[in-house]
Amino acid sequence: MKARIYKITALLLALLMALALTACGQGTPVQSEPTEAPAEPPAETPTAPEATLEPTDDDVDGELILDHEEQLQYASQFTLTHYKGGYKKFTVANHEDREFLLVPEGKSVPEGLAENVVVLQQPLNKICMCSTGMVSLIDAIGGLDSVATVGTDVSGWYIDNVIGRLEAGTIQYSGNYKEPDFEMLTAEGIQLEVDTTMLNSYPEVMEKYDELGIPYFIESSSKEGHPLGRVEWVKLFGAILGLEEEANAYFGEQAAKVDAVTSTEKCGKTVAMFYISSSSDKVYARNGGDYMAAMIGMAGGEYIMADVETEKSGNTSTTFEDVYARCIDADYLFYVNFALKFSSIEELVAYNSLFGDFKAVKEGNVYITAPNFTQSTAAIAGIVEDMHTVLNDPAVETTDSLIKLK
Secondary structure, eight states: OHHHHHHHHHHHHOOOOOOHHHHHHHHHOOOOOOOOOOOOOOOOOOOOOOOOOOOOTTTTOOOEEEEEEEESSEEEEEEEEEGGOOOOEEETTTTOEEEEEEEEOOOOSSSSTTTEEEEESSSOOEEEOOOOOHHHHHHTTTOOEEEEESSSSSGGGOOHHHHHHHHHHHSOOOOOOOOOOOOHHHHOOOOOEOOOOGGGGGGHHHHHHHHHTEEEOOOOGGGGHHHHHTTTTTHHHHHHHOOHHHHHHHHHHHHHHHHHHHSOOOOHHHEEEEEEEESSOOOEEEEETSSSHHHHHHOOEETTTTTTTTOOEEEEEHHHHHHHHHHHHOSEEOOOOTOOOOSSHHHHHHGGGGGGGGGGTTTOOOOETTTTTTGGGGGGHHHHHHHHHHHHHHOBBBOOSSSEEE
16 A cells, blocks of 8 residues: 555656656747848938030040130121130121131141131141231231232332331232232142232132132221221231230230220310322212221311211212312311322312312311321221320321321
8 A cells, every 4th residue: 555655656756847847948938139120221422423524625636616706895897716626717797608717737627517618727827918907917916927928019018027028038929909910829829818808899809719729808807997996807817827815915005005095085176087089089088987087086086077977987989079068177187198199288289279278278287198007907006196196286297197288
């Protein structure tokens, strides 16, 4: 009996120990750490677009990339456009159907140019100049080395540097504008011919230039309404010859001289200005819109025919009777000694006795233009100064551009 009790008790103890061991093995479950959500990638910082580098002049070859338009202060008869790489394009009023492209030395001619574009490959050192007025501007900026021929022979020049070169043979006379020596121009390899508006009357000459492949243009500086508009053509020739710094400096000097004169008080004297044809009785008086009429005003005077063709440059053809009626009471007469020339008051009155009635003749205030007057585009500021001098002091007998008749 006791043995049976012992067995039961042993079994119960074994069972209790087994249960205890099971409970210990299970233990308290270990809490796993919560899994973190995957971190979002950091936001990308926007990167600035790479700066586009402007092409330098050295980089550009064979293409036209606009740089800027030349801002002309007074000139209206030409335009000048600058492109990257030193390329330049210009237009002139007499050739509305053409554009002229200056291609820098060592650069390629752009492809796909319009048919109306005339290519001028620099350096341009074989130029024919039939415009004497523009030669004075080229001389002023030191560009005469580029002039190979001219359309006026040595007897017709008043620019010392041109006379010297004609005498030395470094510049040659190649015939006048209406009868150029095409054989010489071709032999010389002329790269550009520059002419005056008188060439418009000779289309056959222009056709011959085209036939020979000689580029040309007609400069129309005489149509500028402002005196400094004529001088500003120096900027065009500065671009053509690669002398832009010299051209800009010269123009600035001339403008400053004119400003100095115009800032003075006006004298109020009236001025007549005309010339008489050597082949007829026609009288040519400056239009009210001409640069010469403006010069009289800038010098402190008043052009007595300022109401004639106020929107036009150049001259008006009229009769002596009309000029007599308009100019008889003018304080001064500036006679342009261009066609029919006079050297004394006596000659003036001998030509037409009505000259004796002019107030300017009676008071001895008649001045003729100096021989170099028509070749003095570069000296327009000096002409304004001379006009100002004689208008304010009639005792002055001679200036660089005006000579008193006695």
